[in-house]
Amino acid sequence: MNADALDGRLLFAIPKKGRLHDKCLELLAGADVQFRRHHRLDVCLVKNHNIALVFLPASDIPSFVGKGNVDLGITGQDVILEAQMGQYVTEVLKLGFGKCALQVQVPEAGPIKSVEDLAGKRVVTSFEVLAGQYFKEVDDRLNLQEGQQTRIEYVGGSVEAACALGLADGIVDLVESGDTMRAAGLHAIATVLQTEAVLIKSSTTKHPALEPLIKVITSRIAGVVAASRYVVCEYNIPRDKLSQATTVTPGRRAPTISPLEEEGWLAVSVMVEKAKIADVMDELVKIGAEDIMIFNLDNCRV
Numbered sequence: 001m002n003a004d005a006l007d008g009r010l011l012f013a014i015p016k017k018g019r020l021h022d023k024c025l026e027l028l029a030g031a032d033v034q035f036r037r038h039h040r041l042d043v044c045l046v047k048n049h050n051i052a053l054v055f056l057p058a059s060d061i062p063s064f065v066g067k068g069n070v071d072l073g074i075t076g077q078d079v080i081l082e083a084q085m086g087q088y089v090t091e092v093l094k095l096g097f098g099k100c101a102l103q104v105q106v107p108e109a110g111p112i113k114s115v116e117d118l119a120g121k122r123v124v125t126s127f128e129v130l131a132g133q134y135f136k137e138v139d140d141r142l143n144l145q146e147g148q149q150t151r152i153e154y155v156g157g158s159v160e161a162a163c164a165l166g167l168a169d170g171i172v173d174l175v176e177s178g179d180t181m182r183a184a185g186l187h188a189i190a191t192v193l194q195t196e197a198v199l200i201k202s203s204t205t206k207h208p209a210l211e212p213l214i215k216v217i218t219s220r221i222a223g224v225v226a227a228s229r230y231v232v233c234e235y236n237i238p239r240d241k242l243s244q245a246t247t248v249t250p251g252r253r254a255p256t257i258s259p260l261e262e263e264g265w266l267a268v269s270v271m272v273e274k275a276k277i278a279d280v281m282d283e284l285v286k287i288g289a290e291d292i293m294i295f296n297l298d299n300c301r302v
């Protein structure tokens with residue numbers, strides 16, 4: 001593909017592999033962004049929009065977007081801060097996946113119990129900037145002088161192995177389920193930050209003409225994200241229990257209420273956050289709701 005083929009197109013950066021890749025492909029499919037990626041090619045044209053997708057390592061995406069080399073991107077909040085690009089990119093949308101925490105970890109059986117114990121020792125990480133900032137504060141607080149300060153060393157991956165290999169007294173790395181951490185005999189003693197995947201755009205766009213298309217794509221992706229967060233809950237309720245029930249299920253704007261053929265009964269339809277639905281159903285049963293049904297959403301605009 002030559003550079004002319006990209007002329008005027010909105011460039012949209014997507015993680016080329018790793019934890020965020022598959023979720024991004026699902027989002028693009030949900031937003032009806034159609035493309036066929038040829039084997040090993042990292043740039044591809046979208047068939048039904050004036051967009052080209054650029055597949056990049058997640059950690060390179062913040063600087064590509066921040067410098068305006070691409071217009072839109074998906075990556076983790078952690079790598080945006082690590083790349084020190086926070087002020088050059090605008091977070092358009094939180095995407096609800098890639099959720100994890102950047103944590104300080106040490107051997108479970110060892111003598112180090114706190115970050116104060118670890119200060120002044122060796123810390124291995126892929127997040128040199130964030131770990132450096134974090135331990136600078138700890139070092140300053142403990143008044144550690146030059147030569148006594150925490151040593152931060154970079155590795156590109158498999159960070160959890162560093163303590164067992166004798167390379168580090170502690171590490172700073174991402175934790176989701178904690179399986180990797182526990183398998184390496186480590187435990188967390190502090191959290192540097194919480195992170196999730198976000199849609200970002202350049203703070204100072206070089207292509208203002210692309211703004212309307214950015215809005216359309218953002219709205220479509222927001223619809224897919226909302227659809228994965230909510231379910232539709234429908235139930236029947238005696239008229240005199242309605243106000244109690246709608247306190248439990250207020251809906252996003254307001255519940256939809258329709259009459260049933262049976263005297264004294266109403267049908268309610270509302271959106272409920274998926275994460276809360278089990279508790280909500282328990283409450284509805286207690287109040288006297290019947291025929292409670294839950295429907296997944298494929299897509300929505302809310």
Ligand SMILES: Nc1ncnc2c1ncn2[C@@H]1O[C@H](COP(=O)(O)OP(=O)(O)OP(=O)(O)O)[C@@H](O)[C@H]1O
Nearest residue numbers: 017018019020057058076078079098099100174176
């Ligand atoms: N275990 C995890 N759970 C959830 N999100 C994660 C996890 N690990 C990483 N992430 C998120 O995904 C982003 C990219 O990390 P990932 O490990 O997928 O990239 P990578 O290291 O380039 O790929 P790979 O691990 O395949 O070499 C991270 O910056 C973080 O935001």
Ligand SMILES: O=P(O)(O)OC[C@H]1O[C@H](OP(=O)(O)OP(=O)(O)O)[C@H](O)[C@@H]1O
Nearest residue numbers: 157158159174175176177178179180181
């Ligand atoms: O808490 P968990 O659910 O176990 O997830 C955490 C692990 O996931 C990521 O690693 P990844 O699988 O991307 O491998 P990498 O270290 O080679 O990047 C991260 O670096 C942790 O090692």
Ligand SMILES: [Mg+2]
Nearest residue numbers: 018019157158
């Ligand atoms: Mg990784």
